[in-house]
Amino acid sequence: xxxxxxxxxxxxxxxxxxxxxxxxxxxxxxxxxxxxxxxxxxxxxxxxxxxxxxxxxxxxxxxxxxxxxxxxxxxxxxxxxxxxxxxxxxxxxxxxxxxxxxxxxxxxxxxxxxxxxxxxxxxxxxxxxxxxxxxxxxxxxxxxxxxxxxxxxxxxxxxxx
Amino acid sequence: xxxxxxxxxxxxxxxxxxxxxxxxxxxxxxxxxxxxxxxxxxxxxxxxxxxxxxxxxxxxxxxxxxxxxxxxxxxxxxxxxxxxxxxxxxxxxxxxxxxxxxxxxxxxxxxxxxxxxxxxxxxxxxxxxxxxxxxxxxxxxxxxxxxxxxxxxxxxxxxxxxxxxxxxxxxxxxxxxxxxxxxxxxxxxxxxxxxxxxxxxxxxxxxxxxxxxxxxxxxxxxxxxxxxxxxxxxxxxxxxxxxxxxxxxxxxxxxxxxxxxxxxxxxxxxxxxxxxxxxxxxxxxxxxxxxxxxxxxxxxxxxxxxxxxxxxxxxxxxxxxxxxxxxxxxxxxxxxxxxxxxxxxxxxxxxxxxxxxxxxxxxxxxxxxxxxxxxxxxxxxxxxxxxxxxxxxxxxxxxxxxxxxxxxxxxxxxxxxxxxxxxxxxxxxxxxxxxxxxxxxxxxxxxxxxxxxxxxxxxxxxxxxxxxxxxxxxxxxxxxxxxxxxxxxxxxxxxxxxxxxxxxxxxxxxxxxxxxxxxxxxxxxxxxxxxxxxxxxxxxxxxxxxxxxxxxxxxxxxxxxxxxxxxxxxxxxxxxxxxxxxxxxxxxxxxxxxxxxxxxxxxxxxxxxxxxxxxxxxxxxxxxxxxxxxxxxxxxxxxxxxxxxxxxxxxxxxxxxxxxxxxxxxxxxxxxxxxxxxxxxxxxxxxxxxxxxxxxxxxxxxxxxxxxxxxxxxxxxxxxxxxxxxxxxxxxxxxxxxxxxxxxxxxxxxxxxxxxxxxxxxxxxxxxxxxxxxxxxxxxxxxxxx
Numbered sequence: 001x002x003x004x005x006x007x008x009x010x011x012x013x014x015x016x017x018x019x020x021x022x023x024x025x026x027x028x029x030x031x032x033x034x035x036x037x038x039x040x041x042x043x044x045x046x047x048x049x050x051x052x053x054x055x056x057x058x059x060x061x062x063x064x065x066x067x068x069x070x071x072x073x074x075x076x077x078x079x080x081x082x083x084x085x086x087x088x089x090x091x092x093x094x095x096x097x098x099x100x101x102x103x104x105x106x107x108x109x110x111x112x113x114x115x116x117x118x119x120x121x122x123x124x125x126x127x128x129x130x131x132x133x134x135x136x137x138x139x140x141x142x143x144x145x146x147x148x149x150x151x152x153x154x155x156x157x158x159x160x161x
Numbered sequence: 162x163x164x165x166x167x168x169x170x171x172x173x174x175x176x177x178x179x180x181x182x183x184x185x186x187x188x189x190x191x192x193x194x195x196x197x198x199x200x201x202x203x204x205x206x207x208x209x210x211x212x213x214x215x216x217x218x219x220x221x222x223x224x225x226x227x228x229x230x231x232x233x234x235x236x237x238x239x240x241x242x243x244x245x246x247x248x249x250x251x252x253x254x255x256x257x258x259x260x261x262x263x264x265x266x267x268x269x270x271x272x273x274x275x276x277x278x279x280x281x282x283x284x285x286x287x288x289x290x291x292x293x294x295x296x297x298x299x300x301x302x303x304x305x306x307x308x309x310x311x312x313x314x315x316x317x318x319x320x321x322x323x324x325x326x327x328x329x330x331x332x333x334x335x336x337x338x339x340x341x342x343x344x345x346x347x348x349x350x351x352x353x354x355x356x357x358x359x360x361x362x363x364x365x366x367x368x369x370x371x372x373x374x375x376x377x378x379x380x381x382x383x384x385x386x387x388x389x390x391x392x393x394x395x396x397x398x399x400x401x402x403x404x405x406x407x408x409x410x411x412x413x414x415x416x417x418x419x420x421x422x423x424x425x426x427x428x429x430x431x432x433x434x435x436x437x438x439x440x441x442x443x444x445x446x447x448x449x450x451x452x453x454x455x456x457x458x459x460x461x462x463x464x465x466x467x468x469x470x471x472x473x474x475x476x477x478x479x480x481x482x483x484x485x486x487x488x489x490x491x492x493x494x495x496x497x498x499x500x501x502x503x504x505x506x507x508x509x510x511x512x513x514x515x516x517x518x519x520x521x522x523x524x525x526x527x528x529x530x531x532x533x534x535x536x537x538x539x540x541x542x543x544x545x546x547x548x549x550x551x552x553x554x555x556x557x558x559x560x561x562x563x564x565x566x567x568x569x570x571x572x573x574x575x576x577x578x579x580x581x582x583x584x585x586x587x588x589x590x591x592x593x594x595x596x597x598x599x600x601x602x603x604x605x606x607x608x609x610x611x612x613x614x615x616x617x618x619x620x621x622x623x624x625x626x627x628x629x630x631x632x633x634x635x636x637x638x639x640x641x642x643x644x645x646x647x648x649x650x651x652x653x654x655x656x657x658x659x660x661x662x663x664x665x666x667x668x669x670x671x672x673x674x675x676x677x678x679x680x681x682x683x684x685x686x687x688x689x690x691x692x693x694x695x696x697x698x699x700x701x702x703x704x705x706x707x708x709x710x711x712x713x714x715x716x717x718x719x720x721x722x723x724x725x726x727x728x729x730x731x732x733x734x735x736x737x738x739x740x741x742x743x744x745x746x747x748x749x750x751x752x753x754x755x756x757x758x759x760x761x762x763x764x765x766x767x768x769x770x771x772x773x774x775x776x777x778x779x780x781x782x783x784x785x786x787x788x789x790x791x792x793x794x795x796x797x798x799x800x801x802x803x804x805x806x807x808x809x810x811x812x813x814x815x816x817x818x819x820x821x822x823x824x825x826x827x828x829x830x831x832x833x834x835x836x837x838x839x840x841x842x843x844x845x846x847x848x849x850x851x852x853x854x855x856x857x858x859x860x861x862x863x864x865x866x867x868x869x870x871x872x873x874x875x876x877x878x879x880x881x882x883x884x885x886x887x888x889x890x891x892x893x894x895x896x897x898x899x900x901x902x903x904x905x906x907x908x909x910x911x912x913x914x915x916x917x918x919x920x921x922x923x924x925x926x927x928x929x930x931x932x933x934x935x936x937x938x939x940x941x942x943x944x945x946x947x
Contacts, residue, residue, distance in 0.1 A: 034190035035183015037414070039362045040447035044868035047362055075183035089181040093173050096837045100667030101180025102362040102414025108181060123881075130876040134868070136362050136415050137667045139840030139906070140876040158881055 004068040008033070009077025017064040023057075024048045026064035027074060035075035035105045039134070046133030049106035049113075050074050056113030058132070075105035078112065088112055088150040095155070097146035099137030106133050111147045120151050167680035168897075171833035174672040176665075185412040188366035188383045189444050196368065196440035197226050199430055200285035202275040202292055203452060204267035207301035207524040207861020208314065211265055214275060215293035222291055224284030227437050229276045229429070231264035237432065240423055240488070241397040244495035245638040246326050246520070254326035254520070257317040259488040261398065261425045261432070267296065268316055268487035269526050270863045271452025276429055278441055301524040301861035305461060305482040308521050316487055316522040325485050325494070325520035330502045332575045336513040340476025344467035348550035353933045354538045356459035356484065356855040357848075358871060359531045361666075363414020364445035365454065367427040369434035377405050378435060382427045384410040385420045385664050386704020387696050389641065393423040393491070399432055403696075406431075410694040413666035417845070418530040419454045420666065421706045422491035426453070451866040456855055457531025459484035460497065464542045466550050467513075474511040474565045479542060481518045486527035493529045494520065499637050500535025500625075506574035507543045508585045508621040508799060509565040514575040524861040530706065532845055532907040536624040541934075544620035544912035549930060552923065558916070559598075559619055563589060566621075570890075578625060580797045582890040585621060588823045592619065592801040595821040595883050604805065604818075605924075614808040615818070616921025622909040623799040626901030627712035629792035644791035645714035646700035649678065649721040651729075651784035653770035655763035657682075659721075660692045662702005663714035667841075668903065669834040670710060676830055677715060677897065681722045683749040684762055700787050708901025711830060712796045712892065719896045720788035728784060732765045735776050796892045798900040800824035804913040808921045813942030815851055815918055821883040822909065827891040827900035835902045839884045842906020848874035849907070850914035854935050872935070 005014040008031060015030050027033045027050070036059050039047035048059035051073035080086050085093060088111050098104040107130070114121060114129045121129065126144050135143060149155045164170040179185050216228040240259040247253060258264075263274045275292055279285035302308040302316060308323040316323055331337075341347060368381040378401060384390050387408040394408075395401040413420060430441040445453065460481050467476035483497035502516035551558035566585040573579045601617050608615035628634060631642040648660040659678060663670060675689035692698050702714060726746055733751035734741040743754045752759035768775060769784040805819040822839055829835050852872035856864040865871040891898030911934060918936050922929045922945060929944045 028190075033183065034187075035185070037187070037363070038189070039364070039414075040868050042447065042867045042869050044873075045362060045447070075181075079182050085178065085181060092181055093177040096174065096833050098177060098180055099669070099837060099841060100362065100415040101176070101185050101412065102187065104180050105183050124877075127876040134362065134873050134875060136360055136417070136845070136873070137841045138837060139842070139844035139882065140874075140879055141840040141882055142837060144876060144881070 002065045004064055006067050006070045006072055008072045009074060019063070019065055021064045022060055023050065023062045023064050023067060024059040027059060033074050033076050037102055037105060039102065044134065045103070046106040046110060047103050049109040049133065051109060051113065056110055075108060078108060088115070091146040091150035095142050095146040095149055097138060097142040103133060103135045107135065107143055111150065114147065115151055120153065123148065166686060167676055168830050170676060170831065172672055172676060172831055174669050176669065176671045187363055187412045187414055188368060188381050191368050191381050191411065193368060193370045193440040196442050197278045197280060197437070198282040198285050199433065199441050199443040200277050200282065200289050201273040201426065202277065202289045204263065204270060204272040204274055206267065206296060206298045207270050208299040209267050209296040210299060211263060211267065211274065212295040212297050216275065218293065219277065219288040219291040222284065222288040224280035225288045226278045226280065229262060229433060230274070231260055231262040234261045234264065237261060238398040240425060240428065241393055242489040242494055243491045243640050245640065246328055246494045246498050247638065248326045249329040254494055255320050256489060257320060261428050269524050270861060271526060272487065273425055276433065278433060278437065303523055303525060303857050303859060303861050305484055305521040305523060308523050309519070316524055323522040325489070325522055328498050328518045329515065330576065331515040332513040337476055337478050337515040340467045340513040341465070344475060345470040346468045346554060348466045348546060348553055349463070350546045350549050350931060351463045352542065352545060352931060354458045354460040354462070354541055355849065355934045356528070357457045357531055357853050358451055358855050359417040359419035359454060359457055360873060361415030361417055361419060364447055364450045365420065365424065365426065366444045367430045368440065368442045369430040370440040371434040371438060373438050377407070378431055379407045379409065380427060380431050381409045381411060383413050383420050384408065385413070385416040385666060385706055387664065387694055388662065388701050389704055390423050390427065391696050394428050394431060398428045407697045410664055416666040417532040418457065418534060418706055421704070422455050422529055448867045451871065452526060452863060455490045455529035456486065456526050457528065458538060459528050460538050462542050464546050466546050468550060472554060472556060472561060472564060474509050476513040477505060477511050478515045479505060479517060483518055483520045484525065484528050485520050485522050486525045487522060488527045490527035490529035493527060496530050496535045501539050503576050503578050504536050504539040504623060504625060505543065505576050507540065508567060508623050510567050512575065516576065525857055532842065533624065533904040534707065536904065537908045537911060540622040540908050541912050545915060545931065548916045559589065559593070562621055578795065580623070581794060581893045583797060583799050583825060584888055584890050585799060587888040588799065588801045588825055591823040591885055591888050592803050592821055595823060595885060596803040596805070596819060608807050614810055614921040614925045616806050616808065616917040616919065616924065617803065618913045618916030618920055619801065619803045620909065620912040620916060621799070621801045623797055624904060624908050625795040626708035626798060627792055627796050628707055628709065629713065629795065631791050641703065642791070643703060644789050645709070645717050646702045646787065646789045647714060647718035647721045648700050648785065648787040649718065649725050651725060651766050653767055655688060655766040657689045658692055659689060659718060660699040661714050661718060662699055662704065663710040664694050664705045666705065668705065668710060668838065669831065673711065673831045673834055674715065674718060677718060678722050681719070681726065682762065683747055708903040711897060711899045712895050712901055713790060713792055715897055715899065716792065716895045717788045717790035720790055721786045724786035724788060725784060728780070728786070729765050731780050732768050733760055736760050736764065736768055793894045796827065796895065796900040798824060798826050798902060798905055800905060800909055802909040802913040804910070804917040806914065806917040806921055808918060808941060810925070810945060813938035813945065815936055815941060817847060817880050817914070820880055822906065823885045823888060824902065824905050825888050825890055826886050826902045827889055828898040829886055829889070830899065832886065835886060836884050838902045839906045840882055842904060843882050843910050844874050844879050845907045846910030847879055847914055850911040850934050850936055852878065852935050
């Protein structure tokens with residue numbers, strides 16, 4: 001067991017962890033932050049995307065012990081201080097960018113990382129950036145549209161009808 | 162001006178707030194005090210005799226609570242099949258036993274042999290590795306044709322062969338023979354409908370909790386239909402009375418059919434929790450999902466179309482081999498028969514149609530309904546065939562379709578269904594406008610200037626949603642009713658809880674259902690909540706699959722709300738000392754016709770629950786009504802789809818450039834949600850057409866058992882879609898006039914994609930008649946080499 005201390009969504013936490021404990025397990029089982037989802041076992045689906053020291057990381061590819069001293073962000077820390085949806089979350093709701101909601105936390109985390117890196121991405125750049133996130137419900141149309149909208153771009157001409 | 166509330170409004174989804182903030186509660190998020198963890202030891206061979214299982218070393222491992230094997234399930238029921246299909250010779254289908262844990266033999270990779278229960282998941286996994294298992298590997302049957310050979314190994318020793326049933330349906334033999342004998346042209350096509358894995362992003366999970374003091378069990382499970390699971394598991398597998406078994410399906414992360422079925426794992430944890438008197442949790446890994454979720458499709462078909470000298474369709478006959486896998490999953494038997502054969506007329510007037518289906522057991526994961534279930538298979542066969550016929554005859558594929566469209570409704574097909582409404586000409590007109598057919602030549606020239614081949618593929622589809630009525634499906638072999646139920650509970654201050662039998666796993670019921678009730682009552686949607694997914698809270702409903710939620714359960718909700726209105730009018734009449742017949746309800750107020758007397762919705766509801774001045778001798782207190790609704794017919798959504806692809810002649814890679822879908826869903830309650838459903842179906846259909854394939858080797862090893870090997874569509878594989886649902890012909894027999902939209906995209910898109918690829922290749926001079934899905938770069942490149 002190793003003791004780790006990190007900041008998760010702005011709050012400092014300290015826990016004893018097994019050396020082989022993944023961040024997904026740490027967040028879900030130890031901190032009860034169940035918004036980070038586990039959709040596969042090969043790091044392909046991106047339902048577990050979190051931010052570690054500002055980088056977009058799959059929570060299933062990193063051990064909790066590796067995050068000792070890190071700043072960690074999860075979906076639970078994304079809303080505005082007053083609890084309202086942030087710009088990206090709001091765009092997902094406005095443009096119906098989610099259905100079952102299971103991949104959604106990972107999508108929102110990836111979108112946030114993308115827009116930080118590239119505040120006005122093109123459609124192709126959005127689609128390329130999401131190559132590590134699988135959604136089975138939405139057909140991606142409304143996810144891409146939501147991310148473009150969240151970046152402040154006009155999406156009114158995007159094909160819907 | 163678009164509506165901003167009620168039926169027809171594109172209201173934003175209320176459930177999104179919890180999903181977007183990580184506050185959803187999926188089954189794996191549920192942990193019960195004192196819970197144990199279950200890990201299944203599964204077969205790594207496709208077919209084998211279990212010689213011995215030694216669990217003694219594993220039982221001594223740290224944290225192990227108990228290890229179960231097939232022996233513990235002797236005397237326990239097997240997993241039942243819900244639909245009896247009768248062979249063409251009148252014999253019932255073969256129904257081999259499907260034990261919860263393998264007994265004597267394993268029959269597919271992933272077949273569960275032992276279940277280890279331990280204090281932690283790691284301990285359960287470690288102990289499973291210490292189980293000493295001797296399995297004598299037997300020859301496996303994977304290929305369906307080989308499986309029907311006289312000398313083939315048998316999947317089930319107690320059956321005489323691997324044929325589950327041999328089914329025939331449609332027009333009589335003489336009519337079909339005559340159509341083909343007199344045909345001016347016959348087009349023949351052999352094709353494969355590739356095996357798929359549904360892959361909802363949430364893997365299956367089951368958590369069971371047992372209270373010995375009152376002999377009650379609660380199962381939390383990733384299900385599309387909790388009452389059906391309770392009935393099947395309680396009555397047929399474990400023998401638990403329904404009132405002692407509660408099944409809860411909380412937030413469910415997608416289903417697409419694969420979470421309809423009753424699975425061994427949920428029966429196991431329920432059984433085990435009672436045995437060890439502690440909660441038991443099982444969470445599938447994705448690789449486990451590939452080996453244990455029911456797969457979809459997997460048909461091999463020969464289909465023929467007879468045409469007269471004027472290119473009118475005169476006959477269709479089909480021969481299909483349908484893979485059942487190693488066991489019959491819950492609704493497996495109905496998919497290639499009643500869900501596939503009855504749709505073989507498509508959108509066309511063809512007087513003679515005959516469908517033949519042989520269902521085959523193989524040493525593979527069981528196959529069952531996946532998004533569309535039978536209808537994608539029928540549509541793919543027919544629409545590929547019509548396209549091939551058009552190419553052979555040298556006629557425009559759109560023109561050939563239009564010429565043969567059914568134009569008069571109701572229309573009784575030769576395959577036993579009656580389409581109540583439709584307008585296939587209008588949807589095709591709309592499609593041609595959306596895809597800009599006249600502009601295609603210029604777009605093709607642009608592609609060619611870049612060295613690419615461009616193709617345009619079109620097709621039509623029809624599907625049958627909201628399968629019903631119960632007395633008909635009962636005659637066809639269904640072992641369940643296919644109604645649904647809703648309870649509308651009005652609270653004293655006027656807010657409403659609507660308890661529904663339908664289950665939402667992404668379809669947005671919590672938003673769309675209140676739109677209907679709010680519209681009927683003239684109150685705000687925010688006063689209405691939807692309760693679903695818990696057998697202890699909802700009336701007995703059948704859950705969500707086959708695009709039935711609004712057409713069937715929504716209709717039950719309308720009927721229950723009508724009962725509420727009728728009773729509320731009686732109370733309002735009393736409050737205003739008026740005649741009940743004079744009471745009108747508008748905008749949430751009851752008024753007396755022709756007067757200025759009125760009472761608000763809340764006054765009436767309060768009176769119902771605070772009956773101080775109340776006609777108790779005439780009206781019961783309270784305001785709560787339940788309705789069960791059993792539809793008179795299926796609903797028949799239909800549409801026309803078009804796809805434009807670019808093919809790279811150097812690599813064979815296909816890129817979707819444009820996709821247009823013109824659908825007729827009847828009336829639409831929430832167009833935003835409906836469009837989203839179409840988008841999702843399109844991606845799954847495009848996935849089937851270009852990427853997805855579940856592959857076994859000749860020994861029955863599953864080669865595509867993770868996302869490393871099974872190509873899921875990603876954001877860069879699909880375009881922005883053009884979708885339209887303005888060509889609406891409302892359903893004539895349900896009170897909302899709705900049809901169903903959830904499966905349309907997955908049904909209509911595969912043939913459009915494949916037709917487009919073939920158009921590109923043939924235009925470039927490659928005489929390619931057909932390429933099986935997935936139309937991978939390798940297959941396309943090979944086809945171009947002649």
